[in-house]
Amino acid sequence: MEDKKYTIVASTTMGLESIVRDECKDLGFENVQAFNGKVEFEGTLRDIARANIHLRCADRVYIKMGEFKALSFEELFQKVKRLNWEEFIEKDGNFIISWVSAVKCKLFSKSDIQSITEKAIIENLKRIYKIDRFSKKGAKFAVKVQGNKDIFSVMIDTSGVGLHKRGYRNLINEAPLKETLAAALVMLTRWKGGERPFIDPMCGTGTLPIEAAMIARNIAPGVNRNFAAEEWKIFPRNMWIDVRDEAFSQEDYDKEVRIYGSDIDGEAIKVAIENATKAGVEEDILFENKNFLELESPAEKGCVVSNPPYGERLLDDEKVERLYRLLGDVLLKRFPKWSYYIITSYKDFEKAFDKKSTKNRKLFNGGIECHYYQYYGER
Known part of the structure; x- marks a missing residue:
């Protein structure tokens, strides 16, 4: 069987x-x-x-x-x-x-x-x-x-509750980015830890940095939750335990992992730290309450991934455009050799950011059509 x-x-x-x-x-x-x-x-x-x-x-x-x-x-x-x-x-x-x-x-x-x-x-x-x-x-x-x-x-x-529910996210401050999409955004960068740092300058409650840490440490996303099929008699009694044990044994705690998450919202940062602790990756991420304009580069090369406010999340185009213009200024001047990856529904993003992306990809975030703008830094 x-x-x-x-x-x-x-x-x-x-x-x-x-x-x-x-x-x-x-x-x-x-x-x-x-x-x-x-x-x-x-x-x-x-x-x-x-x-x-x-x-x-x-x-x-x-x-x-x-x-x-x-x-x-x-x-x-x-x-x-x-x-x-x-x-x-x-x-x-x-x-x-x-x-x-x-x-x-x-x-x-x-x-x-x-x-x-x-x-x-x-x-x-x-x-x-x-x-x-x-x-x-x-x-x-x-x-x-x-x-x-x-x-x-x-x-x-066989899943029951959707797979995006990893079990680490604080329900009070539900961020608009699903864990499954956050993981995909990180995976599309090919970043897996090591010498190059990872920064999310508008991290909200920390979903992107946490998913990045779980990828770098090879922590299986569903290892700490339950699934509908675990109750089914067709599954041999110890099968789920065995698969979990195998997943735990594959986690990697030897690699260097440097992740920085910051946000202007102090309450969001408090929640992010709680979430990271629940996910078991709090030691891999430095969360700070600060404006992205204060960002400084901690290394010559690295990876910036961000889900900044857009469309339905900010009221007018003028504010959004100004935000992206400033973000472009900060990244292009202070992080010249880095790679940047930004998801937004704002159609004129590249114009505001003042640089054409290496490539972009159409994605849906909670039903909103977005594009994931990818800027490749120096290899």
């Missing part, structure tokens, strides 16, 4: 598919393919645990139960009913249809798709378990149905 292969789906924010694909390949998963908003691969139950614990930039990890064409509700019912639900869902399993989408499908009523899918699963399990009523007092099984051009993909969520 432990060697059986399943089709596993890691869902992603638009724009991060290639990063999650590379993460999956690095973890040794097989037949990895990227699609819009998701990456699919083949793996065992152990790989499902490893994906949840190790993937930095994915949103959730699903088991794909089946994929088929359905043009009528009867066809949808029969095809869902045929899937081997009993392999995962236990007799007392609490199964719910948690998410339905139907884009360019003949069957477009989400509520009908939801109720028919649920009915089909009940009919399947009634036959297998020879019972008419389900207590639903056991482990949770959240089923996702995704329809696109009449092709329906049916999956079970």
